Amino acid sequence: MTSWLYKNISFFLMNLTLGCFISSIYFMWNSKVVFLEWILGSGGVNFSATFLFDYMSLLFLATVFCISSNVVWYSRSYMNNDKDAERFILLVFGFVISMMFLIISPNVMSILLGWDGLGLISYCLVVYYPTKKSSSAGMLTVLSNRVGDICILISIAWFAILGDFNFLVWNNSSELFLNYWLPFLMILGAMTKSAQIPFSAWLPAAMAAPTPVSALVHSSTLVTAGVYLLIRFSFLLESWSGMLLLLSTLTMFMSGIVAVYEYDLKKIIALSTLSQLGVMMFSISLGLYSVAFFHLVTHALFKALLFLSAGALIHGVGGSQDIRHFGGLAKSFPLVGVCLNLANLSLCGIPFMSGFYSKDLIVELACQSSWNLFIMFIMIISLGLTVAYSVRLVYYSFINNSGNSPFLATCDIDYTMLIPICTLSIISLFSGPSINWTMFSYSSLILLPLSLKFAALFMITLSTILMMSLNFFNLKLLNFSSKISFFMGSMWFLPLISGQSISLPILVTGGQILKNIDQGWLELNTKNIYFSYSCYFNKIMLTLQSNSLKTHFLVFLMWLFFLGAYLI
Numbered sequence: 001m002t003s004w005l006y007k008n009i010s011f012f013l014m015n016l017t018l019g020c021f022i023s024s025i026y027f028m029w030n031s032k033v034v035f036l037e038w039i040l041g042s043g044g045v046n047f048s049a050t051f052l053f054d055y056m057s058l059l060f061l062a063t064v065f066c067i068s069s070n071v072v073w074y075s076r077s078y079m080n081n082d083k084d085a086e087r088f089i090l091l092v093f094g095f096v097i098s099m100m101f102l103i104i105s106p107n108v109m110s111i112l113l114g115w116d117g118l119g120l121i122s123y124c125l126v127v128y129y130p131t132k133k134s135s136s137a138g139m140l141t142v143l144s145n146r147v148g149d150i151c152i153l154i155s156i157a158w159f160a161i162l163g164d165f166n167f168l169v170w171n172n173s174s175e176l177f178l179n180y181w182l183p184f185l186m187i188l189g190a191m192t193k194s195a196q197i198p199f200s201a202w203l204p205a206a207m208a209a210p211t212p213v214s215a216l217v218h219s220s221t222l223v224t225a226g227v228y229l230l231i232r233f234s235f236l237l238e239s240w241s242g243m244l245l246l247l248s249t250l251t252m253f254m255s256g257i258v259a260v261y262e263y264d265l266k267k268i269i270a271l272s273t274l275s276q277l278g279v280m281m282f283s284i285s286l287g288l289y290s291v292a293f294f295h296l297v298t299h300a301l302f303k304a305l306l307f308l309s310a311g312a313l314i315h316g317v318g319g320s321q322d323i324r325h326f327g328g329l330a331k332s333f334p335l336v337g338v339c340l341n342l343a344n345l346s347l348c349g350i351p352f353m354s355g356f357y358s359k360d361l362i363v364e365l366a367c368q369s370s371w372n373l374f375i376m377f378i379m380i381i382s383l384g385l386t387v388a389y390s391v392r393l394v395y396y397s398f399i400n401n402s403g404n405s406p407f408l409a410t411c412d413i414d415y416t417m418l419i420p421i422c423t424l425s426i427i428s429l430f431s432g433p434s435i436n437w438t439m440f441s442y443s444s445l446i447l448l449p450l451s452l453k454f455a456a457l458f459m460i461t462l463s464t465i466l467m468m469s470l471n472f473f474n475l476k477l478l479n480f481s482s483k484i485s486f487f488m489g490s491m492w493f494l495p496l497i498s499g500q501s502i503s504l505p506i507l508v509t510g511g512q513i514l515k516n517i518d519q520g521w522l523e524l525n526t527k528n529i530y531f532s533y534s535c536y537f538n539k540i541m542l543t544l545q546s547n548s549l550k551t552h553f554l555v556f557l558m559w560l561f562f563l564g565a566y567l568i
C-alpha cells in the first residue's frame with residue numbers, strides 16, 4: 001500500500017514537472033503572463049485569491065516538482081523500514097502544496113498561507129525522529145522562522161492600510177516607494193527563511209530530519225523561499241541594499257569557514273547551502289535579480305543531487321554521518337561517487353558545469369559593480385572556501401583509506417535509490433547551459449582586467465592544491481589555538497545566541513506577561529465590568545417588561561418632564 005502511494009505521487013509530480021517546464025518555455029519566448037483573481041469580498045479592504053503564472057513562477061514550480069518527484073521515488077527505498085512511512089509521504093506532499101501556494105501568489109495574504117505552511121511542515125519533518133536532538137532542532141527552527149512570520153504579518157497590516165493585498169497593484173505606487181520600513185520587513189522575513197546571519201543556526205540544526213527531507217526542504221526549496229520573495233519584491237529593495245550586501249557577504253564567509261571544520265556529512269552540505277544562499281542574496285543586493293533566480297534554479301537541482309548521493313553513502317555504510325568513518329568508498333560506490341562528484345564540481349563553479357554558468361556570471365558582474373574592494377575580496381575568498389570544503393569532503397569519503405569499514409557495501413545495486421540520483425545528475429548537468437541560453441538571449445557585456453577575469457579560476461586552483469596538500473600531509477588548517485578552532489567550528493557562537501540564551505528568557509518573560517496581564521488583572525477587570533453592567537441592564541429590562549402600573553405611570557411622568565423641558 002505504501003509503495004503504491006509513493007509510486008503514484010512520484011509519477012503525478014513528474015507529469016506536473018513536464019507541464020510546468022513546457023509552459024515556462026512558452027511564456028518566456030512569447031512574453032506572456034496569466035493573472036487569475038477570485039474576489040472573495042468587497043468594501044474598504046478587498047479580499048481575493050490571486051494566482052500569477054509567468055515564466056519565473058512556472059520554472060520554479062517545475063524545479064520543485066522535479067526534485068519532489070525524485071525525492072519521493074528515492075524515499076521508497078530509504079524509508080522502507082520506517083513504520084510511519086505514510087505520514088512521511090503525506091507531510092512531503094503537504095510541503096509541496098505549501099510551496100506551490102507561495103510561488104504562484106502575488107498576494108501577501110496567500111503568501112502567508114504558504115509561508116506558514118512551510119514553517120509548520122518543516123517543524124513536523126525535523127522532529128520526525130523522536131529524539132531530544134530532533135526536538136531541540138525543531139524548536140530552534142520554528143522559533144527562528146516565527147520572526148519572519150511576524151514580519152509578513154506586519155507587512156499585511158501595511159497593505160491593509162493601502163486597501164489591497166496584491167503587491168503588483170502597488171508596483172509603481174508612491175506610497176510604497178516612500179515607505180522605508182516595508183522593505184526592511186520583507187528583507188528580515190526573507191533572511192529568517194533563507195538563514196542569513198544572525199538567523200543561520202537553524203539550517204545545520206535542521207539536518208536532524210531524514211535525508212530525503214534535507215534534499216527537498218532544507219537544501220533546494222524551503223530555504224530559497226526567502227530569495228524568491230525578495231526577487232518578487234525587487235522594486236522595494238534599493239533603500240536597504242547595503243545592509244543586505246554586508247550580511248550576505250558575512251554569511252558566505254562564515255559558512256565556508258565553518259564547513260572546513262565540520263565532520264558531519266549532512267551539516268557540511270547544509271553549510272554549503274548556506275554559502276550559496278549568501279551568493280543569491282549577494283546578487284540580489286547588487287540588483288542582479290534574473291541572475292539570482294538563475295542560480296537559485298541550478299543550485300536547487302545539483303544540491304538535491306548532492307544530498308541524495310550523500311544519503312546513499314550514509315545508508316550504505318550503516319547510518320554513520322561522520323566523514324572520518326568513511327574512506328575508500330570509490331570502489332564500493334562507483335556510480336554514487338561519480339554523481340556526487342558531478343554535484344561537487346557544479347557547486348565549486350568548475351567551467352562547463354551547471355553551477356559555473358550562474359556563479360561565474362555573478363562573480364564577474366559583481367567585479368564590475370561600484371562596491372569597495374573589501375566586499376570583492378571576501379567574495380573571492382568565499383569562492384575559494386567552497387572549493388576547499390568540497391575537496392576535503394571528497395578526500396575523506398573516497399580517497400582516504402584510514403577510516404573505512406572492513407566490509408564492502410553493496411548499495412550501488414539498489415536501483416530504487418540509483419534511478420533518482422542518475423536522473424537528477426542528467427538534469428543538473430544540462431540545466432545550466434539550457435536555462436542560460438533560454439533566459440538570456442544575449443550575452444552580458446563584461447569589461448574586466450585580466451587579473452580580475454582569472455581571479456575566480458585562480459582561487460579555485462589554489463584552494464584545490466592547498467586542501468589536497470593539507471589532507472595528504474595531515475596538517476591542521478587554521479588550528480592556531482583551541483579557542484579559535486572552537487569559535488570557527490561553532491558557527492561564530494550563533495547556535496548559543498539563537499538557543500537557550502535568547503529563547504529561554506523570551507519564553508519566560510512571555511509566559512509571565514500572559515499570566516499577569518492576559519490571564520490576570522485584564523481578564524478579572526473586564527469580566528467584572530461586563531458582568532456588573534449586564535446585570536444592571538437586565539434588571540432595568542425586567543422592570544420595564546413586568547407590566548406594573550407603577551412602572552408605566554413613572555415612565556409617563558418622565559416623558560411629560562422631558563417634553564416640558566423641551567418646549568420651554
